[in-house]
Amino acid sequence: MNQAKIPKQRQIIDRKALSGEIAKLVAEKGSTGGTGGGNELRQVIITLLRAALDNGREELARRLADKPSSGHECSGGQAFLVDQIVRLLHDHVTENVYPPGNRTASERLTIMAVGGYGRAEMAPQSDVDIAFLTPSRRTPWCEQVIEAILYFLWDLGLKVGQSSRTLDEMVKMAKSDLTIRTALLEGRYVWGDRDLYDEASRRFFNEVVHGTERQYVSEKLEERNARHKRMGDSRYVVEPNVKDGKGGLRDLHTLYWIGKYIHKVRSAADLIEVGLLTKQEYRSFRRAESFMLAVRCHLHIMTGRAEDRLTFDLQREVATRMNFADRPGKSSVERFMQFYFIQARRVGSLTGVFLAHIDQEFAEKRARKGFFAGFTSRSRxxxxxxxxxxxxxxxxxxxxxxxxxxxxxxxxxxxxxxxxxxxxxxxxxxxxxxxxxxxxxxxxxxxxxxxxxxxxxxxxxxxxxxxxxxxxxxxxxxxxxxxxxxxxxxxxxxxxxxxxxxxxxxxxxxxxxxxxxxxxxxxxxxxxxxxxxxxxxxxxxxxxxxxxxxxxxxxxxxxxxxxxxxxxxxxxxxxxxxxxxxxxxxxMSATAFKRDLSDPKTIADFVVQVQSLERLRHLxxxxxxxIRAVGPGTWNSWKGQLLGELYDNAQEHLRLGHVRHGRAERVAAKKEIVAANLGKQSGLIKEYDRIFTDSYWIAEPEDVIARNLIQYSVARGLEEQLSLHCEYDSVRGATLVSVIAADHPGLFYRIAGGIHLAGANIIDARIHTTRNGWAVDNFLVQDPHGNPFQEQSQLERIKKAIGDALANRIELAPQLAKRPLPISRSKAFKIRQRVIFDNKASNRFTVIEVSARDRPALLNRLARTLFENQLVVHSAHITAYGERAADVFYVTDLLGTKITSADRLKTIEESLLEAASDKRQAELESA
CATH class of the missing domain: 1.10.3090 (cca-adding enzyme, domain 2)
Structure with a gap:
């Protein structure tokens, strides 16, 4: 921003008045050499300038609060404020600390702002990027002045990115380093020897820029693409980085850098003159830039740090600060973010048109030179x-x-x-x-x-x-x-x-x-x-x-x-x-992820709604x-398997008008497949046939049954009271955890607690009790990012944590409460807790769905609450939607019947809501 356009500059900082105060202090206290003059004088000047800096920042913050979208004014004001501080320090050091005396031709110094400071676009916590330039060789006087200025800046609490080079060094380093070249491209005179700055600018464009335009554009676009990839490669990620994200400020800067490098423009407005932007596009450029600069300034002021990521926990406050209000169907934060993405989309559109023009310019230059001069590709x-x-x-x-x-x-x-x-x-x-x-x-x-x-x-x-x-x-x-x-x-x-x-x-x-x-x-x-x-x-x-x-x-x-x-x-x-x-x-996703697909009622109810094969295929x-378009990692093989299982069962029902086989036929068919999987160990089926119930044979996949039978056989042979087996399951994209133990009340919630304590999330659970009183429970688990555990050390950690939980070697509740959520920003959201009972979804079980904020060991607390209410969990289906968890339990009472009493259901609901509440979580964390 042209700093001359910043209104009421002296309300931000009055350099003339401060200069007079410094002169008065020098006259009173005298001045000696060193890094900043006499120590007492130096401290007084630092106190004076720090107060001026704080007052200037407060004034700019107040102006931003009054005009919350004035990004250019705020960022330009920050640069103006720093300019005045730097000028005061330069003058004090060169006049009072290290007066020049009979200065030689080499004892010259210019201070140049580079990077964002050079553009006069600074957020409140931005680094102060300064280049000190000297003539052909550095003299002791130049080094002393530079050192003294830097010590002052550091003592003022400014984060300084600095370089000190001769003109020859500047040219040499700019030729070899893209970052240095870009920083110098935005170089702006701040103070010192103006002739030296002009010479540096001339040499930079003549010796560094000239003839390297194509190379610079190519390297800059490659750098931009790598940055986009790091940031999610979309301008529509819902926690965007205002500075470096796709469609953010850095993309606008890239347009300006390329235009300046090729056409030597002095400001973004000059891009109109050289035909790279129309007047309307430039206005869009300025609007988008001003809005994003304002957002960035708000982020820095709110957090007190150089925060450029618009995270969920900050979005609501920025929306409020920028005067976005709720509207029917749309909250203030959603309206704010919609406006942000409109600007980001506009940046993307400008970028596409701009770069296409640059590409066309280079193509035309190529066509005018060499063998293909005068040749134009044939159009049709x-x-x-x-x-x-x-x-x-x-x-x-x-x-x-x-x-x-x-x-x-x-x-x-x-x-x-x-x-x-x-x-x-x-x-x-x-x-x-x-x-x-x-x-x-x-x-x-x-x-x-x-x-x-x-x-x-x-x-x-x-x-x-x-x-x-x-x-x-x-x-x-x-x-x-x-x-x-x-x-x-x-x-x-x-x-x-x-x-x-x-x-x-x-x-x-x-x-x-x-x-x-x-x-x-x-x-x-x-x-x-x-x-x-x-x-x-x-x-x-x-x-x-x-x-x-x-x-x-x-x-x-x-x-x-x-x-x-x-x-x-x-x-x-x-x-x-x-x-x-x-x-x-x-x-389909709700049925596959929240319902027991081994329950015939689940399939029957789904088919009633779908009604035709054509609808099923499309669905x-x-x-x-x-699901896959929600974002990276949302789709996985486990979800694919569940949807596929639901599709196959529903297709069979729709094609034949019923499920092909009854219960007995389905169990017999499963046993045949399991026998084939077991090979030489197929005798285990006959040995344990009467121990496992029909519901177990129907619920579990054939490969899991085969593993369970082998594990059970080994455990009984060793007379183990507890058998734990963990195995990476590539088909399901998860880790299978099988627990075989003497059944007892509370077993499920303790296993769940142990799994959570090992850092794993349960995505599916099937709980069975054999006819001779053994629990055979199968869990599918993943890490917090949706990936399976594969390393042996990880599998051993899960087994140890479950063993400790079942043997009461650890207190589960306080240990689990200490484990932080992988994404603690979930507290930025208001989650309505709900408990829904469904006695129609299954012929045998009451289905309970609990929706609540996802947090450490939520499943453990819910399972414990069900146990305390004398309910038996037969299967659990766990789904996470970001900050919200939806856990579904198929339960009966201790006698194996559904829960139908209104009073009993009310009591269960209240206790589940209490277990899932934020208040309960806070109590556990403080315990």
């Missing part, structure tokens, strides 16, 4: 568009104005022909997107083109993202525009709603092309067996379309689908299918891409 026409060099372009500036349907057509052609869109044409599309009114939205040709694009067979994801960046997508489908850049304030969803949706469409396209068949074998087959692939793509587009409206987004989205599907050109049958899929898009595909 396609449906009125000009295609050249793999890019499609509008033939004239009024192309879209003549027929706004072309705003849809160009993206459809780009997708079908595998083309990029020319940067000038992207600018036109962005500029003319407002031409899309109701008549275009209803135009049959426009909707046919959009449907072809959406279900394109090349790369619809990229084309739709371009369409979204240009503002065309949200204009053509206003319902999609409403979720544009909309985040969901939780720790489960990694991306904004529009980014999640576009990623899901891309995943569906990749599944159809066979690229993800290893991870999604069923979906890869089913997409080629559905009657309408168009319906599959439209369902993915619309499944979250009604988020942020208040109410159930599935129900509201189903109504939106009924309106939009006929407009897109889907027939009545397709419309009914898409509407049902949107309404029920969470049904399987939609569920897979929806």
């Amino acid at each position: 026409m396609h449906k009125g568009y000009k295609i050249s060099g793999g890019k499609i372009a509008a033939p004239g500036d009024d192309w879209f104005q003549k027929d706004p349907v072309r705003l849809i057509e160009i993206f459809q052609i780009a997708e079908s022909e595998g083309l990029e869109i020319h940067p000038d044409t992207m600018r036109q599309a962005d500029r003319d997107s407002g031409l899309i009114k109701g008549s275009v939205q209803k135009d049959p040709r426009a909707n046919a083109l959009f449907l072809d694009l959406l279900s394109g067979k090349n790369d619809p994801e990229t084309a739709l993202r371009w369409m979204n960046d240009a503002g065309v997508f949200g204009k053509f489908v206003p319902d999609f525009g409403r979720v544009n850049s909309q985040m969901q304030f939780d720790m489960y969803h990694h991306y904004t709603v529009d980014e999640h949706t576009i990623r899901a469409i891309g995943l569906l396209s990749r599944i159809e092309r066979g690229e993800l068949s290893d991870d999604h074998p069923r979906s890869a087959r089913l997409i080629h067996r559905v009657n309408s692939r168009r319906a599959a793509y439209v369902a993915v587009l619309l499944h979250d379309i009604a988020k942020g409206r208040g109410g159930d987004h599935s129900q509201l989205g189903a109504e939106v689908a009924k309106k939009l599907c006929p407009r897109f050109g889907l027939d009545e049958q397709e419309t009914a299918l898409v509407s049902w899929l949107v309404r029920q898009h969470l049904l 399987m595909i939609l569920t897979a891409v929806d």
